[in-house]
Amino acid sequence: MTDIADLTRSFGLLRLPDSIAFGDGSRAGIPAAVARLGRRALVICDPFLASTGYFSELLEGLDALGVAATVDSHVVPELPVAEVEAAIGRARAAAPDVVVGFGGGSALDLAKLVALGLAHGTPLNRFYGENLVPGPVLPLVAVPTTSGTGSEVTPVAVLADPERELKVGISSPYLIPRAAVVDPRLTLGAPPSVTASSGADALVHAIEAYTAQRRQPEWASQLPVFVGSNLLSSSLALEAIRLIGRSLRRAVRDGSDFQARAEMSYASLLAGMAFGTAGTHLSHAIQYPVGALTHTPHGLGTGMMLPYVLRAILPTDTERLAEIAGALGVARASAEESADAAISEITEIMSDIGLPRDLASMGVDEADLDRVVELSLTVRRLVANSTLEPTAENLQRIVHAAYTGMHRELTPSAAIANESETRA
Ligand SMILES: NC(=O)c1ccc[n+]([C@@H]2O[C@H](COP(=O)([O-])OP(=O)(O)OC[C@H]3O[C@@H](n4cnc5c(N)ncnc54)[C@H](O)[C@@H]3O)[C@@H](O)[C@H]2O)c1
Ligand SMILES: [Fe+2]
Structure with missing residues (x-):
């Protein structure tokens, strides 16, 4: 018996961003999505994007709406916890009130972890596991450039901690981005x-x-x-x-x-x-x-x-x-x-x-x-x-x-x- 076949015995639950935009050209809506959530944006950007026209378009759009942007494009593969905590340290100086993740799953997960660290402090190992994030994190806007992780809508971020043999997940509904913008054109360059x-x-x-x-x-x-x-x-x-x-x-x-x-x-x-x-x-x-x-x-x-x-x-x-x-x-x-x-x-x-x-x-x-x-x-x-x-x-x-x-x-x-x- 499938879920859909018997509504008397099935249940439904979804937890999602407040807004999800999909479509060619939807990237033009990123600045407005950010401006709805804050005035000082930290943009965590995949290194491959930093030199593209898409990135300059985003920065110009934010500027036009009066949103001040700080950029961090130091996304280290596998997200070692020391690197993530260093990114949180750099982010504190900018005192953002909204975080944008722009890139593959690694950049999006880093954005989630920085938004978490800014709201609830470090070390992050207090949050490893499920439902251990004590409250809302900084609002997040997530823009994927790969088709795979779904991190733009999920409640999880994965990182590496040398004290643990396996990668660790931090899972909490508080990590779900507030807005996801999915523009397929951004994925065209992926090898x-x-x-x-x-x-x-x-x-x-x-x-x-x-x-x-x-x-x-x-x-x-x-x-x-x-x-x-x-x-x-x-x-x-x-x-x-x-x-x-x-x-x-x-x-x-x-x-x-x-x-x-x-x-x-x-x-x-x-x-x-x-x-x-x-x-x-x-x-x-x-x-x-x-x-x-x-x-x-x-x-x-x-x-x-x-x-x-x-x-x-x-x-x-x-x-x-x-x-x-x-x-x-x-x-x-x-x-x-x-x-x-x-x-x-x-x-x-x-x-x-x-x-x-x-x-x-x-x-x-x-x-x-x-x-x-x-x-x-x-x-x-x-x-x-x-x-x-x-x-x-x-x-x-x-x-x-x-x-x-x-x-x-x-x-x-x-x-x-x-x-x-x-x-x-
Ligand atoms: N949070 C979640 O729900 C979730 C789910 C699955 C996986 N993950 C995590 O996501 C990570 C993998 O993410 P991924 O597969 O998106 O890869 P990735 O973010 O690690 O990126 C892989 C490489 O592709 C490059 N890249 C990304 N987009 C590109 C584009 N459009 N054009 C050219 N180059 C591009 C990046 O710079 C990088 O070098 C892993 O760390 C995994 O643990 C998270
Ligand atoms: Fe996966």
């Missing part, structure tokens, strides 16, 4: 490798939001940041899956294909809206230790893991995987065959955009697998959001299959039989 890894991550966000666990919230108590799959998030996630299924390959193959770029940009926004409340699950939990071991981009790890995770949930989540097959345009006669076809299609998409197929080709050694399982299980908010019981055995099966590249090991025999019949 194929960034388009592939961030686009793969957007597909994982949509599919994991759609296949997250369904548990009625305890409405009277403080809700977790991520409440699992629900009516409102599922509609958005399914539309994101449909669009990414038809445009991700094209966007990677030809970065100047504006139709594909626009579809990816919109889909990544929808996926962010969905997973920002529903949450993600096992591909993300497993990427944390894989990323720490291999220093590979987030989306490369989540995208590579997704087919293996879906194979493992197929026996218990056939219906929802069959709906994903419908969105991807590969539905077959039965739910089992459709679910299987969805996973095959996703595997092909990931391979066509050049993602590694298994953990071994990502640089993980066989000797590391037990540690990957152990560490994945520590990312509790993510493993608890899956429909699969979060046991070491279940994760071991997935991680071992992902190491050898044999997803079929995780496929139930009935589905394999069905598939060989259809292909014969």
Whole structure:
């Protein structure tokens, strides 16, 4: 039974920015969105943008509306906590009353963390985890230039702390930007490798939001940041899956294909809206230790893991995987065959955009697998959001299959039989 099929047993929850603008040219609205929130803006800008015409347009627009702007374009990859706290220190001197994030997921997450640090001080390790931010942060305007993270609408920022083996997340509804402006034209320059890894991550966000666990919230108590799959998030996630299924390959193959770029940009926004409340699950939990071991981009790890995770949930989540097959345009006669076809299609998409197929080709050694399982299980908010019981055995099966590249090991025999019949 899907969420949408039975409204008497389903629920809906979304937490979003006050305003979300999408469209070619929507960047012209950034200065007004900023001016509604403050008079002194700190603009955290991806280094690639600082020399572009888009950036000078933004500064001129702010000036025309009487908003004073200070710019910080020192965005260090992976966001080490010391660098983030240094950025908060620099920001204090400017005393901004609004923060703008303009760039990829790293620039947007840095903007969120600076807005947090300015409001509630440092060290930031007090806020690691869920719902630990004590109140509103400085108002944020988020403008993505990649199609992937959805950070422009989500309640989470990710950073690296040398005292922790894994990257850490700070998750709180207070981190949701007040305004998101998503202009696909800003993504045109992203190189194929960034388009592939961030686009793969957007597909994982949509599919994991759609296949997250369904548990009625305890409405009277403080809700977790991520409440699992629900009516409102599922509609958005399914539309994101449909669009990414038809445009991700094209966007990677030809970065100047504006139709594909626009579809990816919109889909990544929808996926962010969905997973920002529903949450993600096992591909993300497993990427944390894989990323720490291999220093590979987030989306490369989540995208590579997704087919293996879906194979493992197929026996218990056939219906929802069959709906994903419908969105991807590969539905077959039965739910089992459709679910299987969805996973095959996703595997092909990931391979066509050049993602590694298994953990071994990502640089993980066989000797590391037990540690990957152990560490994945520590990312509790993510493993608890899956429909699969979060046991070491279940994760071991997935991680071992992902190491050898044999997803079929995780496929139930009935589905394999069905598939060989259809292909014969
Ligand atoms: N907060 C969230 O909800 C969330 C979700 C998923 C991932 N993340 C985080 O986001 C980060 C990854 O973000 P990302 O994939 O957007 O990459 P990124 O922000 O790290 O950028 C990757 C590279 O692409 C460049 N770039 C960005 N936009 C460009 C453009 N339009 N043209 C040319 N170059 C461009 C950047 O300068 C950088 O060199 C990771 O740190 C991950 O942990 C956050
Ligand atoms: Fe992600």
